[in-house]
Amino acid sequence: MNNTEKNSYVKTKITDSLLMLLKENKLSDISISEITEKAGVGRTSFYRNYKSKDDILRQYDLMLIKEWGKSFESNPRSNVNNLFGSLFQHYKNHADFYMILYDNNLTDMILDTIKDVSGPKAEMDNKEAYGKAFIAYGIYGWLMEWMSRGMKESEEEINAMLTFPDSRQM
Numbered sequence: 001m002n003n004t005e006k007n008s009y010v011k012t013k014i015t016d017s018l019l020m021l022l023k024e025n026k027l028s029d030i031s032i033s034e035i036t037e038k039a040g041v042g043r044t045s046f047y048r049n050y051k052s053k054d055d056i057l058r059q060y061d062l063m064l065i066k067e068w069g070k071s072f073e074s075n076p077r078s079n080v081n082n083l084f085g086s087l088f089q090h091y092k093n094h095a096d097f098y099m100i101l102y103d104n105n106l107t108d109m110i111l112d113t114i115k116d117v118s119g120p121k122a123e124m125d126n127k128e129a130y131g132k133a134f135i136a137y138g139i140y141g142w143l144m145e146w147m148s149r150g151m152k153e154s155e156e157e158i159n160a161m162l163t164f165p166d167s168r169q170m
Helices: 003-022 032-039 043-049 053-074 083-093 095-103 108-118 126-148 155-162
Strands: none
Touching: 003 032, 003 043, 003 053, 003 095, 032 043, 032 053, 053 083, 053 095, 053 108, 083 095, 083 126, 083 155, 095 108, 095 126, 108 126
16 A cells, blocks of 8 residues: 555545544544544644644535536536526435434534635635625525524435526416
8 A cells, every 4th residue: 555545545534433423423422533543544644634633624515516527527517507406416415424414513614615616716806706705605594594493305306406597388
C-alpha cells in the first residue's frame, strides 16, 4: 500500500468512526482520543489529516458533493431541468450522514459546502455575487425544510416543483 492509499484508508477509518460515534453522542461529547481509538489509528494520523472534529465532517461533505457534481456533469441526460432533483436525490442517498448533521445542529457545514461550491466569491461583481447568494441560500433553505419534513419528495417530484412551464406553450 503506497502513502496515498494509506492516507485514504486512515481518513476513511477516522470518518467512519466519527459518524458511528455521532449516532449516539453529540460532537462536543466526542474526544479525538475516542475517534482514533475506534478507528484504530494514532492521534498523529488524525492531526496529519484534520485540524478538528468539524474538519472531518466538512471534508466528507465536500467530498460527497464533489462526487455528485462529477456524476451529474458526466451524465449526458443531465440538464438544468433535472439539476435540483438530482442534487436532492444526492442528499437522500446520503441521508444517514446529512441527518446526523441535521440532528446535531451542524447544518452550517452543509451551507458552507453549498457556498464553497456555488456561492458568491469575492472576485465576482455585485450582480453575479447576489445571484449566486440567492441560489446558494435558496438551496440551503429548501434543503433544511425538506429535511425537517422527512425528505419525502422524490427526485422527479423535486424536479416538477422547480420546472417552470415554457411560456411559448401557453
